[in-house]
Amino acid sequence: MIAEPLINSAGTITTQTLEISIGPQHPSTHGVFRMDVVLDGEIVRALKPVVGYLHRNHEQLAEKMAWLGSMPYTDRLDYFNSMSNNWAYALAVEKLAGIKVPARAEYIRVIMAELSRLQNHASAIGFLLQDCGAWGTPLLYAFKEREKILDFFETVSGSRMMCNYFRFGGVRVDLAEAMLAMARKIVAEFPKFLDEFEKLMTTNEVVLARCQRVGILPKELAIAGSISGPVARASGVEYDIRKVDKYGIYDRLEFGVPVGEVGDVYDRYYIRVLEMREAVKILQQVLRDIPAGPVQAVEVKLRGFKLPAGDGYGRIEGPKGELGFYLVSEGGPKPYRYHIRPPSFINLTVLEDMCLGHKVADAIIILGSIDIVLGEVDR
Amino acid sequence: MNYPGKGLMEGLAVTARNFVGSYFYKDRLTTVQYPEERVQTPENSRTFPFLVFEDSPDKPRCTACKICETECPPKCIYIVMDRDDKGKPMQRPKVFDIDISVCMQCQICVEVCPFDAIKMDNDYEKSKYERFDALVERLPDLLKPNEYYRKVKPTEASEVDARLKAEAEAKAAKKAAAAAAAAAKAAAQPPPAPTGTVT
Amino acid sequence: MIPTSEQLCEAIRVAVPGAVIEIVPSTPAAAQPALLVDCEHAVAVARYLKDEPTCRLDFCSCVTGVDYLAKSFIEVVYHLYSVALKHGPVVLKVRAPRELDQCRVPSLTPVWRGCEFQEREAYDLYGVKFAGHPDLRRILMWNEFADHPMRKDYVPPADYEWEPTPHDEVLKRTKAAGGIMPPSAAATEVKK
Numbered sequence: 069m070i071a072e073p074l075i076n077s078a079g080t081i082t083t084q085t086l087e088i089s090i091g092p093q094h095p096s097t098h099g100v101f102r103m104d105v106v107l108d109g110e111i112v113r114a115l116k117p118v119v120g121y122l123h124r125n126h127e128q129l130a131e132k133m134a135w136l137g138s139m140p141y142t143d144r145l146d147y148f149n150s151m152s153n154n155w156a157y158a159l160a161v162e163k164l165a166g167i168k169v170p171a172r173a174e175y176i177r178v179i180m181a182e183l184s185r186l187q188n189h190a191s192a193i194g195f196l197l198q199d200c201g202a203w204g205t206p207l208l209y210a211f212k213e214r215e216k217i218l219d220f221f222e223t224v225s226g227s228r229m230m231c232n233y234f235r236f237g238g239v240r241v242d243l244a245e246a247m248l249a250m251a252r253k254i255v256a257e258f259p260k261f262l263d264e265f266e267k268l269m270t271t272n273e274v275v276l277a278r279c280q281r282v283g284i285l286p287k288e289l290a291i292a293g294s295i296s297g298p299v300a301r302a303s304g305v306e307y308d309i310r311k312v313d314k315y316g317i318y319d320r321l322e323f324g325v326p327v328g329e330v331g332d333v334y335d336r337y338y339i340r341v342l343e344m345r346e347a348v349k350i351l352q353q354v355l356r357d358i359p360a361g362p363v364q365a366v367e368v369k370l371r372g373f374k375l376p377a378g379d380g381y382g383r384i385e386g387p388k389g390e391l392g393f394y395l396v397s398e399g400g401p402k403p404y405r406y407h408i409r410p411p412s413f414i415n416l417t418v419l420e421d422m423c424l425g426h427k428v429a430d431a432i433i434i435l436g437s438i439d440i441v442l443g444e445v446d447r
Numbered sequence: 448m449n450y451p452g453k454g455l456m457e458g459l460a461v462t463a464r465n466f467v468g469s470y471f472y473k474d475r476l477t478t479v480q481y482p483e484e485r486v487q488t489p490e491n492s493r494t495f496p497f498l499v500f501e502d503s504p505d506k507p508r509c510t511a512c513k514i515c516e517t518e519c520p521p522k523c524i525y526i527v528m529d530r531d532d533k534g535k536p537m538q539r540p541k542v543f544d545i546d547i548s549v550c551m552q553c554q555i556c557v558e559v560c561p562f563d564a565i566k567m568d569n570d571y572e573k574s575k576y577e578r579f580d581a582l583v584e585r586l587p588d589l590l591k592p593n594e595y596y597r598k599v600k601p602t603e604a605s606e607v608d609a610r611l612k613a614e615a616e617a618k619a620a621k622k623a624a625a626a627a628a629a630a631a632k633a634a635a636q637p638p639p640a641p642t643g644t645v646t
Numbered sequence: 647m648i649p650t651s652e653q654l655c656e657a658i659r660v661a662v663p664g665a666v667i668e669i670v671p672s673t674p675a676a677a678q679p680a681l682l683v684d685c686e687h688a689v690a691v692a693r694y695l696k697d698e699p700t701c702r703l704d705f706c707s708c709v710t711g712v713d714y715l716a717k718s719f720i721e722v723v724y725h726l727y728s729v730a731l732k733h734g735p736v737v738l739k740v741r742a743p744r745e746l747d748q749c750r751v752p753s754l755t756p757v758w759r760g761c762e763f764q765e766r767e768a769y770d771l772y773g774v775k776f777a778g779h780p781d782l783r784r785i786l787m788w789n790e791f792a793d794h795p796m797r798k799d800y801v802p803p804a805d806y807e808w809e810p811t812p813h814d815e816v817l818k819r820t821k822a823a824g825g826i827m828p829p830s831a832a833a834t835e836v837k838k
Contacts, residue, residue, distance in 0.1 A: 120786040128796055137520035140553035166675030205462060212477060219489070226493035226567065232553045240558075267461050271454035291704050291729050294760020307705075307729045371518060371559055378673025379680075381708060381725050381735060394710045394723065397673075409708040409725075417763050446786060516813075525811040546811045583811075 085113055092121050096199045096432045099442030103419075103431070110427045115420040119413070122446040130406035135161060135236070135373050138406065143230040145408060146444040148188050151180040151221070152386045154234035159315060160382030160393035161236045165375050167368060172361040173238035174317045178354050179251060180233065181384075182347045183221075186258065187214040188387035189298075189340040189347075190265070192439040196337060197269065199436035200278055206268055213261045216254050223247055236373065237365030248355065255351045262344055270338065279334035283422040283434035286331065293418045297389025297411050299438055302339045303331030309385035323350045336437040374401050381409075388412055388439055408447055412440035490600055493554055493567035495547050498589045499596050507590055508564035510538040515556035515565055523549035524556065543589060547573065548582040563607050569599055649700060651679045654736065657698070662690045670739060680723065680737035685751050688740050689778075692757040695726060695736065702730045706758035711768035715798040718744055720772055722751055724761070744797075746773050753779035771796035 075081060091102035100121035106114040126145070130138040142157045143150035155177055162169065169177075191214060194207030218228040224247055225233040225240065233240050243251075269275050285295070290303040300307065308325040310318040326342035328335035377399035383392035389411025396405035415438050423431040469475040479486050500507040511528040529541035556565050568591075575581035597604040649657065651669050658667055658681070670680040683691050695703045703726040710723045719741045727734030740751045753776035755761045765776045766785040773794035776782055784791065793800060812820050 120784075120788065123786045125795070133520055134518065136555065137518065140520055140551055140555070144551075164673055164675060209465075215477075222492050223489040224491070226491045226554060227552065230552065232555075264461055268458045272458050273452060273454050276454070289759070292759040294706050294758065296707075305729060307732070312732050371514070376673050376675070378671075379723075380672060380675075380678055381737075383707070390707060392708050392725070394708055394725070396712055405710070405712045407708070407710040407712075413763060414760055417760055522813045522816075523811050525813070544811055549811065 083108070089118075090428075090431070091118075097435065098195065098440050099445075101435075101440070101442055101445070103435070105423075105428065105431065107428065110429075112423045112426055112428060112431050115423050115431065117416050117419055119416070119442075119445050122442045124447065126447045127406050127408065130403055132402065134371075134401050135375060135403065136370065138403070139234070140230065140232045143232055144443055145410070145447060146386065146388060146391070146412070146441045147229055148191060148441060149184040149387050150229055150231045151184040151233060152384060152391065154231065155181055156382065156384045156386065156391045157393050158234045158236055159384060160380065160395050161375065163382040164378060164380040164395055164397060165236070167237045167365050169238055169365060170362050171317075171359050172242075173363045173365075175354050175358040176239050176243055176363065177234065178316055178318070178321070179243075179351065179358075180221075180224075180231075180239075182351050182354070183217050183251070183254070185347045185387040186344055186351075187217045188439075189344050190214055192387075193265070193269075193337055193340055196333075196433065196436040196439075197275070199432050200275065206265065209261070209265060209268070213258065216257070220247070220250050220254060223250065235364060235368070235370075237368035238363045240364075242363045248358070251351070252355050255348060255355060258348050259345070262341065262348075266341060270341070275337075276334065278430075278433065279337060279437075280332055281330075282333045282426060282430050283437065284330060284332045285418060285422055289418055289421060290331070294414050295389070295418060297386070297415070298339050298343060299336060299389065299415055301326065302328035302335040304329060309383060309390055313383070315384060317354075321350050321353050323347075333433055333437040336439075372401060374399060375403075379405075383409065386411060388441065388444070389415060391444075408444075410444040410447065412438070412442075413445045416440060416445065488569055488571075490569075490602060492569045493552055494571050495550055495552060495568055495573065495584070496545060496556055496565050496589070497568045497591045497595075498543065498565055498586075499563070499593055500590055501593055504587075504590045505539075507539060508562050509540055509543070510562060510564070511536075511540040511543075512561070514559050514561065518555050518559045520553060520555065521549045521551055523547075523551075540586060543586045545584045545589065546582060547584055548578075563611065566596055566600070566603075566607075651681060654681065654695075654701070658691055658694060661694045661698070662687050667691070672737075678735060678737050680739045682739045682741070685740055685742070688738075688752050689754065689757065692724075692738070692754050695738075696757055701736070702728045703734065703736055704758075705729045705734075706754070706760050707735065709754075709761050709764035709768060711772040711774055711796070713744070713772060713796065713798050715744075720744055720749060720774055722765075722768060722774060724754065742774055746794075749773055750775045750777055752777050753782075755779050770794070773797065 086107045087104065088107065089102050089104050091097040092100040097103070102118040102121070104116045104118060105112050126141055129141065139154060139157060142153040145153045161167075190210035191207070194210035197206040198204055221231055222228045224243060225231040285299065285303045287304040290300045290305050295303070295305075296307070304327060306325065306327050309315070311325060323346045326339050326346065328339050375395070375397040377397055379394070379396040381392055381394045383390050390409065391411055392409035394405070394407040394409065395403055398404045419435065419438065422434050426434070465475060498507050498509050511526050513526050516524045516526050523546045525542065525544040526540050527542035529537045529539050531537050552567070554567055557567055593604070655667055655669060667684075668682050670682050672678045672680065695701050705727045706724055707727050708725040712721045712723060714721060722740050722742070724738040726736045726738060742749045742751050751774060753761070753765055755765060755776070756778060762780065763785060765779055766782060768774050769776060769782055770784040770786055771794060783789070787795065
């Protein structure tokens, strides 16, 4: 076979771009995720994400089940934060039906959601550093703290990750005093872990060299691309659904919303550290003020629950971004349409823009900094 | 005092402290030598369901009402009611299959059961050698005595026992009160009016 | 404060002449009435909503396809929020007929870039073609897949092997397709 001459007529070496696919089996793609990249040497010239490997048809399954039957399936959407997913679904149903949640249940919901946020951000940073090549040291330090939170979830709801704890109008079971003491212990020990964690990474020269000025997301693109969560806030978009929609009891709690400036990978890492510190503040307030009372609205039936006809959209500030549920009901016991607005899926819209011109290794880190979970992307 | 590599040295100091500390402080060593040692799971932890019987396996609390079968999200339960020779339903299941490869341990069957008949176990060592039929648990595998329930979940079992006892007592008291009221009514009945006049 | 649906309706009729627009109510508890727009003027209405100073709806949060089989149309629902003014949601709806060759709506990706993946998903699962979408191809199903699975009249392929606890429709189709019946189900055919 006669190949093209190595030295072409202009006197330079003939080059070609290389199209490879990163994934779906890959240790750094956070699940079964594929990126078709066009490479010029090591520089990324084009990138197309390919998803659908974990598509489990959740939305169609929900149309065949009662409203409550979809609740265990929402655990499996973003399997790191099953509590937050449960809350988003319960919120959407309560919004459509006009159910009021008792006060103690609201406080318990915030405890679960913020603990979920803590363990999600710790793991996300751990996985980001693993993608950088740190071979698991920050990851396993994060997992040691995460174990305490998962043990708490197991004591409360019965299961470490697939909790199925929230119900329409409240939560499933009440928190005993011993469980609240466990939560207080976790919150008391968390700042010490965060200080140690930061010492490993925040001023580390290797992290700085690899993560600063890499994968910059401009603010206008973040808003136009419907990016939400820590990724958007790192780019300077000052939008936190807890402050805007004020769902639950977040209007009574004092906490700050960190906003970044540059929007590179380092900002996305550091904003998660700051959000963890804010979550600890929220937890301290909630654990101090939690009132006594019932944990479930009495008018909600367990079996044969029917929603009035109509449609509605409910959303929460999940740890990965805006998680929303759009529900259409025809007045019956099953949903007519059940749609999930997944933050990871939509945050992938700008992956190509962030990776152009960077090297392949940087593309892996940029993907890690968006913090996707395939259960949510594909549903 | 800033020197090149300060961040790196601080990070290495953290890992060194953890590494050396793991020889002296037990809580820095988090590995558990399974299966010789086992981590004690909390009482509330749930794996797969089982059926409770009080006195003998022939009289489970389950009445084959099929509510758990209807409410189960992945539809992993299959129930057939037992019938006697004349075809009359005997309030107990003849077939109760749970496919534990489909079961997602969501606990909804436990929540909706009106008779406290199905409860969640916390045994997680359920591996089998075959993939298909071996992962279906049938009625003999599922039936377990109330003593077993009290052993694995003491708080929950004592709550359920107390509640069932209170309900039984309330029912008996109501029945006794109704019988007493009926007897009192019969005693207080006026004698029948004379049918004719006595001259 | 965000204008009410009636005010928005009036303002749009003035700004985008010829737009056919009506309000679709929602349940009182959710209180999210929708603006139903015709396909021709959808892009113009979207641009107006994005740029107009009192609305500034620059964040398209959610794009959903809904199949109304009984009413013979497929609806695409857009939920819009404003990051600049921190209000919302404003719901925009567009409708298309259900027949595959006529099922077309204009794409709002040129207005809000975030609609890109979600419109691809609506095309993949419902068969709605978005005119003007930069890259309309399947996203969740594989490229060679032929049908549109989320439609209400979709019939899944009958490929049942071992179903130990079949119920209702699955049981009927397993028997019809000659699938393997589990011992318990086969042996205990209940005589009614």
